[in-house]
Amino acid sequence: MNGQVSARIVKKESIETWINDLRRDYEAYAPVAAGKVASFRRIERAAEIDWNYSSTTIPPSKIIYAPQQSLVRFVKSDKGYQVEEDAAVIADRALLAVHPCDLHGLLVLERTFLGQMKDAAYERVRSRVTVVGLNCQTVGEKCFCASFGTGPFFGFWMRQGPPFGCDAILTDLGERFLVETFGEKGEMLFVKVKSSPPSLDDIGEKFKREAAAKERFRKTLNTRDLPALMRRNLYHPTWRITGEGKCLSCTNCTMVCPTCFCYDTWDKALLDLSVIERARRWDSCQDERFAEVHGGNFRSTHEARLRQFVCHKLSYWVEQYGCFGCVGCGRCMTWCPTGIDLAEIAAEIRADEERK
Amino acid sequence: MNLQLPKEALLVATKNRTPDTRSFTLRLRDGQERLDFRPGQFNMLGLPGFGEAPITFSAPPQQDGTFEHTVRAVGRLTKGLMKLKPGDTIHVRGPFGTAWPLDQVKGKDILVVAGGVGMVPLRPFILEAFRRRSDYGKIVILFGARTPGELVFREEFDSWRSQAQTTLLLTVDEVPPGEEWKGHTGVVTGLFAETDIDPGTAAVLTCGPEIMMRFVARGLILRRFSPARIHVSLERRMRCGTGHCGHCQLGPKFICKDGPVFRYEELSGLPDTLL
Numbered sequence: 001m002n003g004q005v006s007a008r009i010v011k012k013e014s015i016e017t018w019i020n021d022l023r024r025d026y027e028a029y030a031p032v033a034a035g036k037v038a039s040f041r042r043i044e045r046a047a048e049i050d051w052n053y054s055s056t057t058i059p060p061s062k063i064i065y066a067p068q069q070s071l072v073r074f075v076k077s078d079k080g081y082q083v084e085e086d087a088a089v090i091a092d093r094a095l096l097a098v099h100p101c102d103l104h105g106l107l108v109l110e111r112t113f114l115g116q117m118k119d120a121a122y123e124r125v126r127s128r129v130t131v132v133g134l135n136c137q138t139v140g141e142k143c144f145c146a147s148f149g150t151g152p153f154f155g156f157w158m159r160q161g162p163p164f165g166c167d168a169i170l171t172d173l174g175e176r177f178l179v180e181t182f183g184e185k186g187e188m189l190f191v192k193v194k195s196s197p198p199s200l201d202d203i204g205e206k207f208k209r210e211a212a213a214k215e216r217f218r219k220t221l222n223t224r225d226l227p228a229l230m231r232r233n234l235y236h237p238t239w240r241i242t243g244e245g246k247c248l249s250c251t252n253c254t255m256v257c258p259t260c261f262c263y264d265t266w267d268k269a270l271l272d273l274s275v276i277e278r279a280r281r282w283d284s285c286q287d288e289r290f291a292e293v294h295g296g297n298f299r300s301t302h303e304a305r306l307r308q309f310v311c312h313k314l315s316y317w318v319e320q321y322g323c324f325g326c327v328g329c330g331r332c333m334t335w336c337p338t339g340i341d342l343a344e345i346a347a348e349i350r351a352d353e354e355r356k
Numbered sequence: 357m358n359l360q361l362p363k364e365a366l367l368v369a370t371k372n373r374t375p376d377t378r379s380f381t382l383r384l385r386d387g388q389e390r391l392d393f394r395p396g397q398f399n400m401l402g403l404p405g406f407g408e409a410p411i412t413f414s415a416p417p418q419q420d421g422t423f424e425h426t427v428r429a430v431g432r433l434t435k436g437l438m439k440l441k442p443g444d445t446i447h448v449r450g451p452f453g454t455a456w457p458l459d460q461v462k463g464k465d466i467l468v469v470a471g472g473v474g475m476v477p478l479r480p481f482i483l484e485a486f487r488r489r490s491d492y493g494k495i496v497i498l499f500g501a502r503t504p505g506e507l508v509f510r511e512e513f514d515s516w517r518s519q520a521q522t523t524l525l526l527t528v529d530e531v532p533p534g535e536e537w538k539g540h541t542g543v544v545t546g547l548f549a550e551t552d553i554d555p556g557t558a559a560v561l562t563c564g565p566e567i568m569m570r571f572v573a574r575g576l577i578l579r580r581f582s583p584a585r586i587h588v589s590l591e592r593r594m595r596c597g598t599g600h601c602g603h604c605q606l607g608p609k610f611i612c613k614d615g616p617v618f619r620y621e622e623l624s625g626l627p628d629t630l631l
Contacts, residue, residue: 071360072360072362074405083361083362083364083447085358085361117359117599119359119600120357121358121360234625235627262601262602263595263602264595266407267405267406267407269404276404276405278402278404278407285602291592291603293591293593298592298628308628312605316607319608320610
């Protein structure tokens with residue numbers, strides 16, 4: 001992707017027309033109001049989009065990294081099973097109105113799947129996906145993206161410029177949107193849309209709204225020296241107290257996390273064994289069997305599993321990928337049935353160290 | 357390149373090593389292609405319907421392009437492999453992972469400590485070191501198994517002992533009725549006392565149950581071996597071999613790509629291991 005950035009003002013009704021037209025070439029996914037919480041769903045019309053959503057249960061990165069995916073097929077012939085690459089047709093998809101925390105979730109996830117060793121199954125889907133972000137003005141009570149610099153507005157992160165992770169980003173300025181496009185792909189998306197150049201006032205309005213959104217955060221996570229802090233406290237009593245006292249190992253935290261990548265594989269066969277498909281499905285470090293080996297289990301306790309989740313996100317990840325594994329979206333704590341909060345655990349550990 | 361796509365390998369020959377452990381000699385079916393690997397690395401071996409498992413190479417690369425894996429039948433896939441006959445196909449992906457430091461330990465005395473099938477990943481190193489015998493100083497091999505019958509590769513021990521400056525010491529935990537054993541009994545660390553090797557310069561390579569490697573590494577550090585020159589090979593379940601499935605993570609390490617061979621000091625202080 002090149003670094004070309006351009007900006008324009010598009011009226012809300014023109015954006016809706018654009019989305020309705022986009023539907024001809026793409027399967028479009030966007031936040032749709034559904035009960036108390038919005039969810040990313042395939043939409044048919046722009047009117048379905050909930051522009052004021054705060055968060056969703058399942059993050060949009062997991063529309064790309066689906067719960068199950070075929071990896072390889074074995075087809076029986078007279079010479080035994082022949083290996084076949086999965087060749088199912090993948091439609092072009094557009095992920096619309098993705099908040100910056102989730103855009104970063106995608107960037108983080110892709111340090112795993114599109115890093116030195118590429119995951120071909122992920123890459124195949126990703127190459128057909130267009131991502132349009134929406135700067136977030138609806139900070140929720142569990143949101144703390146500002147602590148990681150991953151929101152509420154999309155900006156520079158990890159010294160990468162904005163042209164990474166999405167093709168365009170929208171900012172709602174009332175009855176009109178500021179549309180910033182990144183690279184040729186982003187530019188081409190809007191080339192036929194009725195627009196006008198942004199005025200200085202429009203740019204000023206964006207910054208005003210960003211400042212206002214930042215004011216709304218009630219939750220923070222102090223990231224200063226955080227990876228080393230966690231590494232120094234791998235045997236802090238909170239792992240046992242919180243893990244054994246509260247954690248149910250239900251795996252919700254990992255299912256809703258935008259950056260969790262772990263999977264299990266299994267072979268499924270047609271009854272006549274003519275075709276065997278090797279597929280993957282999300283797995284979770286919170287599942288009791290996750291770290292089983294022949295003759296034992298390296299994380300047989302809630303304590304060890306909770307420590308793995310929290311320390312992976314806040315410490316190990318930095319060593320593995322040069323970034324945190326947490327983007328501050330707040331989903332793990334929102335969907336934890338017993339309210340385990342990774343930010344509170346980190347704060348508790350920090351407070352204990354400072355007291356010493 | 358799709359790293360999840362297996363290649364077909366022809367099963368050329370099998371050889372029983374112990375009652376539940378068998379060696380498989382393989383060759384890629386695709387034309388002239390050879391598998392380029394180093395001692396200590398592993399392949400994902402798979403059978404359609406049985407899944408895959410990470411299995412180490414048990415011999416160095418061969419002139420004729422064949423490669424060897426030695427497998428103990430303990431799980432679904434490994435038991436499935438035991439049903440195969442020469443001419444059958446095994447699917448392979450790899451090689452993956454880090455290798456034993458064959459070049460870095462040149463000129464040094466080498467202490468190899470193996471437990472049970474932990475000898476399997478060490479054997480390609482041992483055979484390769486014998487092939488370039490003058491590159492290394494003394495080679496001392498300590499090998500422990502539960503019973504004499506589980507001392508894998510024992511038909512080769514005479515030839516190992518006949519190498520210059522090479523010592524092989526064996527020990528078993530117990531001798532079942534009917535088996536004959538005149539050697540040591542007890543844990544492998546019990547052989548340290550009989551090991552004549554200079555801790556100041558020697559390199560250590562060890563593989564076995566983690567609890568064994570714990571006592572090997574810590575016991576040797578107490579005997580003034582350097583944790584920077586103790587190399588361990590770890591094992592976890594793996595689904596991918598490419599650092600994506602997450603199963604093999606140990607703290608910040610992916611055992612599939614940062615390991616399986618690590619310097620002991622790299623792993624110090626990590627939880628969820630017995631090391």
